[in-house]
Amino acid sequence: MAPIIELEDLHKTYESGEEPVHAVRGVSLTISRGEFVAVMGTSGSGKSTLMNILGCLDRPTSGGYRLDGIQVSTLPRDQLSDLRNRKIGFVFQNFNLLSRTSAVENVELPMLYRRTPLSAAEQRRKALQSLEMVGIGKRAGHTPNQLSGGQQQRVAIARSLINDPVLLLADEPTGNLDSRTSIEILGIFQRLNDEGITILMVTHEPEVANHAKRIIVMRDGRIRTDNLVANRLNAAAELGRLPAEGGA
Amino acid sequence: MRLQTSFRTAFRALLRNKLRSLLTALGIIIGVAAVIAMVGIGNGAKKQVEDQVASMGDNALMVFSGSSSRGGMSGGFGSAGTLTLEDAFAIKREIPGVQGVTPEVEGSARISSGNQNWFTRLNGVDADYFSIRMWSFTHGGPFEERDVKAYAKVAVIGKTTALEMFGSEEEALGKIVRVRNVPFTIIGVLAPKGASFFGRDQDDTLVVPYTSAMKRVLGVKTIPRITVSVERGKSVAMVVEQVSNLLSQRHRLPGDREPDFSIRTQEELANMATATSKTMTTLLGFVASISLIVGGIGIMNIMLVSVTERTREIGIRLAIGARGSDILVQFLIEAVTLSLLGGMIGIGLAFLAATLIMRFSPMPVYITAGPVLYSFAFSAAVGILFGFYPARKAASLDPIEALRYE
Numbered sequence: 001m002a003p004i005i006e007l008e009d010l011h012k013t014y015e016s017g018e019e020p021v022h023a024v025r026g027v028s029l030t031i032s033r034g035e036f037v038a039v040m041g042t043s044g045s046g047k048s049t050l051m052n053i054l055g056c057l058d059r060p061t062s063g064g065y066r067l068d069g070i071q072v073s074t075l076p077r078d079q080l081s082d083l084r085n086r087k088i089g090f091v092f093q094n095f096n097l098l099s100r101t102s103a104v105e106n107v108e109l110p111m112l113y114r115r116t117p118l119s120a121a122e123q124r125r126k127a128l129q130s131l132e133m134v135g136i137g138k139r140a141g142h143t144p145n146q147l148s149g150g151q152q153q154r155v156a157i158a159r160s161l162i163n164d165p166v167l168l169l170a171d172e173p174t175g176n177l178d179s180r181t182s183i184e185i186l187g188i189f190q191r192l193n194d195e196g197i198t199i200l201m202v203t204h205e206p207e208v209a210n211h212a213k214r215i216i217v218m219r220d221g222r223i224r225t226d227n228l229v230a231n232r233l234n235a236a237a238e239l240g241r242l243p244a245e246g247g248a
Numbered sequence: 249m250r251l252q253t254s255f256r257t258a259f260r261a262l263l264r265n266k267l268r269s270l271l272t273a274l275g276i277i278i279g280v281a282a283v284i285a286m287v288g289i290g291n292g293a294k295k296q297v298e299d300q301v302a303s304m305g306d307n308a309l310m311v312f313s314g315s316s317s318r319g320g321m322s323g324g325f326g327s328a329g330t331l332t333l334e335d336a337f338a339i340k341r342e343i344p345g346v347q348g349v350t351p352e353v354e355g356s357a358r359i360s361s362g363n364q365n366w367f368t369r370l371n372g373v374d375a376d377y378f379s380i381r382m383w384s385f386t387h388g389g390p391f392e393e394r395d396v397k398a399y400a401k402v403a404v405i406g407k408t409t410a411l412e413m414f415g416s417e418e419e420a421l422g423k424i425v426r427v428r429n430v431p432f433t434i435i436g437v438l439a440p441k442g443a444s445f446f447g448r449d450q451d452d453t454l455v456v457p458y459t460s461a462m463k464r465v466l467g468v469k470t471i472p473r474i475t476v477s478v479e480r481g482k483s484v485a486m487v488v489e490q491v492s493n494l495l496s497q498r499h500r501l502p503g504d505r506e507p508d509f510s511i512r513t514q515e516e517l518a519n520m521a522t523a524t525s526k527t528m529t530t531l532l533g534f535v536a537s538i539s540l541i542v543g544g545i546g547i548m549n550i551m552l553v554s555v556t557e558r559t560r561e562i563g564i565r566l567a568i569g570a571r572g573s574d575i576l577v578q579f580l581i582e583a584v585t586l587s588l589l590g591g592m593i594g595i596g597l598a599f600l601a602a603t604l605i606m607r608f609s610p611m612p613v614y615i616t617a618g619p620v621l622y623s624f625a626f627s628a629a630v631g632i633l634f635g636f637y638p639a640r641k642a643a644s645l646d647p648i649e650a651l652r653y654e
């Protein structure tokens with residue numbers, strides 16, 4: 001099958017400071033449909049920079065990037081917006097939900113920017129369905145400050161999936177969560193991955209990374225190692241072993 | 249994004265900071281209210297003048313002593329004393345198409361009755377005066393030609409003066425007022441006419457035969473003004489021409505010298521008054537427009553603050569696929585909503601002000617659709633104009649930096 005992501009000698013240099021920072025220096029990478037990749041590496045190794053480029057939030061200084069067969073390194077701003085809207089879902093460490101806006105409306109947000117808008121009723125239906133899928137349908141009317149971190153991250157995942165993206169990008173999605181909640185989130189990721197969504201996830205914790213199928217380690221803007229996970233962890237099984245808590 | 253959704257989002261954002269939104273819109277509110285009220289007052293004044301022309305007849309003309317180039321309406325006209333009673337008689341006698349002629353003398357006088365005192369305007373006129381000015385009576389009636397001939401000590405009183413001196417119009421009839429110690433018997437009370445073109449209360453007056461006024465009270469020989477009415481269907485311009493020729497001849501003016509009198513038709517006087525009120529209206533409208541612009545600057549200021557406060561929100565929207573233009577439209581609509589709400593409240597306020605002004609003052613206010621639509625459109629334009637810079641600033645934010653913003 002055609003790869004979702006093809007990177008060819010990708011470079012990113014920040015010129016803003018006193019001297020240029022070479023955040024990414026020559027990354028070539030292919031990720032196929034249905035993969036679940038964890039990106040690891042020391043702080044400052046260029047993981048977030050790479051994710052931003054993959055997410056079409058930023059453009060590489062040089063090198064090629066094909067997303068789902070489209071050469072995006074040279075696309076204008078508006079077309080990058082449209083790609084983010086239709087092909088990519090983001091999950092952030094700090095959730096990035098709109099405050100004072102209910103969960104269901106947060107989930108509806110990406111649909112508002114579709115070039116082919118849906119009816120309001122259809123939007124609501126899809127948003128509720130998406131919330132249901134991440135196990136938080138009952139909290140649809142709550143605003144982020146009425147939700148726990150894990151619940152907020154579920155809302156964020158529901159939002160990232162709403163336009164049926166081909167690629168889910170998660171930059172330290174469990175960074176602000178306790179271990180049990182982390183496993184719950186990873187369980188959702190694994191389930192989504194089983195359903196066919198390609199996932200790229202940045203993490204510092206080997207424990208978390210071991211839920212992926214493939215681990216890439218970065219250092220100084222380059223890929224150091226790129227291995228398949230030998231003993232993959234299954235979040236659902238782990239949760240079954242953990243003593244039951246109050247639940248989500 | 250759908251426009252409907254954009255408006256809903258804008259409303260929400262504004263409702264989140266109710267007080268701030270209201271204070272921001274205040275500039276627009278006051279600006280719009282001021283524009284509409286000011287123009288309304290100007291129009292009211294204009295309409296009043298037009299009504300007066302209609303009530304007084306457009307067939308009247310006035311001859312003033314003194315040339316028109318010396319001084320303006322208030323000081324110059326009627327002050328030089330070049331017109332005589334003979335001029336008035338000659339006009340009546342010799343010019344065809346003239347319906348009525350009255351010499352007019354006036355002066356301010358203290359009048360008294362019992363222990364009541366009042367300063368009023370004393371008018372000395374001929375019996376024709378009342379028909380020329382289309383002035384009717386609520387009580388009693390006018391003096392007649394023979395009263396004038398007989399230097400009769402009879403007077404007709406205006407409504408304001410009657411109320412001040414006697415408390416009511418009925419009471420005034422038959423009473424005696426002393427004008428500089430000359431006793432006049434009141435034989436009529438005039439119907440109210442309101443303020444003149446130039447703002448004087450026409451009902452504050454005591455009208456007596458010119459003969460009595462000149463000889464018994466004022467002691468003058470010349471007259472400042474002659475009022476002439478033209479027969480219906482006859483050309484006013486023609487009569488003006490003939491009066492001018494006649495008086496030049498009578499005053500033995502060589503052709504090249506400036507006349508020592510001036511003639512104004514009722515229409516010209518009305519035009520002068522409307523021109524004045526027009527200038528005022530324009531000026532007031534201009535000042536009020538400036539406050540709209542100041543209101544716009546307030547909107548720009550608050551929108552800039554809002555863009556900074558919501559940098560992260562903008563970052564999120566960009567990350568999930570909003571285009572720069574979506575963000576631009578969102579903030580532009582917010583600014584326009586703010587200014588349009590301000591505009592609508594301002595329009596409401598203007599109508600309220602108009603009602604209050606008309607209730608508590610004699611000033612008529614006449615609000616027309618023009619300034620309402622104009623200031624509504626103007627406030628929308630202000631919103632777009634002053635909202636554009638902040639909105640563009642929001643739209644051009646870098647998504648990554650916006651997401652990182654604390």
Ligand SMILES: Nc1ncnc2c1ncn2[C@@H]1O[C@H](COP(=O)(O)OP(=O)(O)OP(=O)(O)O)[C@@H](O)[C@H]1O
Nearest residue numbers: 014016017021023042043044045046047048049050
């Ligand atoms: N906007 C920027 N301007 C200048 N330098 C930047 C910018 N963003 C990142 N950098 C630099 O690029 C390098 C890579 O940063 P990046 O955020 O990609 O690291 P990371 O691997 O995500 O680190 P962490 O694990 O701490 O999140 C760092 O040296 C950082 O200082």
Ligand SMILES: [Mg+2]
Nearest residue numbers: 047048049171
């Ligand atoms: Mg990072």
